[in-house]
Amino acid sequence: MNIRKTVARVAGGGVAATAALGLLxxxxxxxxxxxxxxxxxxxxTLSDGTVVTVRMVGESANINPSMGATPLHRNAWVSGSxxxxISGAAxxxxxxxxxVVGCQVNIAGGGASGGVDGGAAYDGSSPSVGANAGGNLSLGPGQSKAFYVLDLEAADDYGSESHYVRNKFSGNSGSVTWADETLNLNGCGGYAQARSFVTVKVETDNxxxxVTLWGQPFSLG
Incomplete structure (x- = not known):
């Protein structure tokens, strides 16, 4: 039995996602x-001379053989920051x-079919095509899909509830930290692999x- 509760907290330019996890x-x-x-x-370095540096630190994955007790199920808890x-007057x-998660797909080359390609999502409450918020994925052989770590609730311009997959920051720095975020894969009867990505959209006066940073691929079994 796995019991998991995720809480997202927003403070200033940073987001921290933490999880309380019970395992038997x-x-x-x-x-x-x-x-x-x-x-x-x-x-x-952007065309106006602004320098953007993106880092991924403290990254790890905790791989569970199977939550469904069959070869078609994989589960992992991923963490990172x-x-x-940004230099200049950002x-x-x-x-x-x-x-990005792939089933019998090599995702080591800086992208994946059906996943994100360089830019991922840019803004708004809806992820880009081929991606979703939350790590519950169903994939067959030869398929891959991306998902976003964040699912932040906020009111839109009309006061209605909306969900965002990004952390918005002001000034020259920002961060997002997550711990034990669930990655649950169903339906994959072959080799499965995953890798992180961080896409940052920067706006200046000009x-x-x-900018997208890709993490190192890792096996889900």
Missing amino acids: STGAANADTFVPLPGGEITK AQVD IGGKIFPGY VSSA
């Missing part, structure tokens, strides 16, 4: 595998953290641009 394990066959991941860093620094930006 019976024997070594159900043991989890902890996978430390190297994270990464990318720096891009996306951090953004007016802020938006951070879109997520993961330019609007997106």
Whole structure:
């Protein structure tokens, strides 16, 4: 039995997503595998000279053999922290953290069919085509899909409830941190793989641009 509760907190330019997790394990066959991941860093100079640095730190995955007790089910709890620094007179930006998951698909080349391609989502309450908020995915062989870590509730311009997959920050820095975010894969009868991505949209007085950092792929079994 797995019991999980996720709480998202927003404070200033940072978002922290934490989870309280209870596990009941019976024997070594159900043991989890902890996978430390190297994270990464990318720096891009925009056309107006603004320098954007995106980092992923403290990244890891805890792989569970199967929540459904069949080879078609995979489960992992992923953690990490996306951090953004902008030089110059920046007016802020938006951070879109997520993961691409593939079933018998090589996603080591900087993207995945059916997932995100360089830019992911830019803004608004709806994720881009091929992605969704939340890590409950159903994939067959040869398929891949992206999902976003954040699902933040906020009122739209008309006062109605809306859901956002990004953290908006002002000034020269922002961050999103998540812990034990569920990645639940169903229907995959073959090799499964996942990798993180962080897309940052930056707007200045002269330019609007997106920078994407990809994490190292890891096996889901």
